[in-house]
Amino acid sequence: xxxxxxxxxxxxxxxxxxxxxxxxxxxxxxxxxxxxxxxxxxxxxxxxxxxxxxxxxxxxxxxxxxxxxxxxxxxxxxxxxxxxxxxxxxxxxxxxxxxxxxxxxxxxxxxxxxxxxxxx
Amino acid sequence: xxxxxxxxxxxxxxxxxxxxxxxxxxxxxxxxxxxxxxxxxxxxxxxxxxxxxxxxxxxxxxxxxxxxxxxxxxxxxxxxxxxxxxxxxxxxxxxxxxxxxxxxxxxxxxxxxxxxxxxxxxxxxxxxxxxxxxxxxxxxxxxxxxxxxxxxxxxxxxxxxxxxxxxxxxxxxxxxxxxxxxxxxxxxxxxxxxxxxxxxxxxxxxxxxxxxxxxxxxxxxxxxxxxxxxxxxxxxxxxxxxxxxxxxxxxxxxxxxxxxxxxxxxxxxxxxxxxxxxxx
Numbered sequence: 001x002x003x004x005x006x007x008x009x010x011x012x013x014x015x016x017x018x019x020x021x022x023x024x025x026x027x028x029x030x031x032x033x034x035x036x037x038x039x040x041x042x043x044x045x046x047x048x049x050x051x052x053x054x055x056x057x058x059x060x061x062x063x064x065x066x067x068x069x070x071x072x073x074x075x076x077x078x079x080x081x082x083x084x085x086x087x088x089x090x091x092x093x094x095x096x097x098x099x100x101x102x103x104x105x106x107x108x109x110x111x112x113x114x115x116x117x118x119x120x
Numbered sequence: 121x122x123x124x125x126x127x128x129x130x131x132x133x134x135x136x137x138x139x140x141x142x143x144x145x146x147x148x149x150x151x152x153x154x155x156x157x158x159x160x161x162x163x164x165x166x167x168x169x170x171x172x173x174x175x176x177x178x179x180x181x182x183x184x185x186x187x188x189x190x191x192x193x194x195x196x197x198x199x200x201x202x203x204x205x206x207x208x209x210x211x212x213x214x215x216x217x218x219x220x221x222x223x224x225x226x227x228x229x230x231x232x233x234x235x236x237x238x239x240x241x242x243x244x245x246x247x248x249x250x251x252x253x254x255x256x257x258x259x260x261x262x263x264x265x266x267x268x269x270x271x272x273x274x275x276x277x278x279x280x281x282x283x284x285x286x287x288x289x290x291x292x293x294x295x296x297x298x299x300x301x302x303x304x305x306x307x308x309x310x311x312x313x314x315x316x317x318x319x320x321x322x323x324x325x326x327x328x329x330x331x332x333x334x335x336x337x338x339x340x341x342x343x344x345x346x347x348x349x350x351x352x353x354x355x356x357x358x359x360x361x362x363x364x365x366x367x368x369x370x371x372x373x374x375x376x377x378x379x380x381x382x383x384x385x386x387x388x389x390x391x392x393x394x395x396x397x398x399x400x
Contacts, residue, residue, distance in 0.1 A: 049199025049214045056202045074211055081204040
């Protein structure tokens with residue numbers, strides 16, 4: 001299974017990115033072989049529609065499950081269309097969140113916000 | 121002549137000036153470009169003559185023709201398109217209707233559909249030809265509605281057009297003043313008011329339009345907006361002292377220039393200052 005998490009530093013011991021669409025990178029973690037790969041989020045500097053473009057990055061990387069602190073409604077539409085499971089991150093590092101997901105300890109993300117639409 | 125009435129923020133008296141100025145002129149055109157919350161029509165209550173929808177072209181994809189090359193998704197600088205599960209998703213409200221996706225599609229899989237974003241209502245009140253731009257709630261940009269209002273101004277023969285601009289100094293404000301011959305900035309007598317005046321002043325300078333300021337709700341105290349005008353050589357066209365009477369008349373949806381002749385003279389004089397050569 002491939003897990004995606006937004007982050008701002010390419011380090012498994014760094015914190016989860018606070019924003020889904022505007023984080024610098026996504027950690028793509030493969031639970032089969034414990035390989036981690038950081039992909040650039042080209043949407044991070046978009047004027048608008050960052051959520052849509054960021055979700056496209058997640059889809060194109062064939063992620064099965066996304067861990068994020070929050071998510072906007074446009075990004076949620078894209079991810080749901082791709083049947084990607086969405087979990088809410090807990091406080092802590094990227095690797096701690098991955099361990100928590102493996103132990104089935106992360107809740108599903110229920111709240112989808114309406115997006116910031118330029119109002120950061 | 122087209123006169124735009126602007127303000128740095130809502131509630132300064134922009135609509136007060138714009139509606140009463142229009143009413144004080146025989147045969148004027150009043151365009152409410154404050155499309156997010158147009159309220160000028162409240163003072164021009166009269167039967168609706170016409171209501172015309174304003175729409176934008178939005179891309180639609182013929183799935184059978186799409187082979188998933190993603191050229192349209194990559195092209196869209198507004199990120200209004202995504203490709204998921206062998207289908208292009210279109211985010212209508214992010215789309216800026218540039219038509220680029222349709223052009224870059226190598227398989228002719230994209231066509232455009234009109235999507236209604238608002239309307240323009242037209243009324244006639246005395247000698248005023250009233251046109252109100254209304255953006256539907258939840259829509260992102262009223263630019264198209266404002267450009268339609270400007271087309272109305274081009275097709276009419278009224279000598280004076282009064283443009284009631286949106287508050288602030290954003291893109292829609294620029295759209296509302298680019299065709300104007302003169303800009304009136306309405307400013308309140310507070311530090312906050314002066315700050316907002318400065319922002320709009322800078323914008324009007326960029327457009328190199330002749331301008332003047334109406335000081336509204338003034339009191340006997342220090343008026344930072346007045347000081348700003350004096351320091352920057354902006355002509356003060358009119359000073360409207362704070363008045364419970366003006367407030368009471370306006371709050372009941374009545375034009376002060378219709379209720380009291382002295383206010384009508386006040387706005388007629390305002391127009392004379394703008395057109396009569398007293399202001400260079």
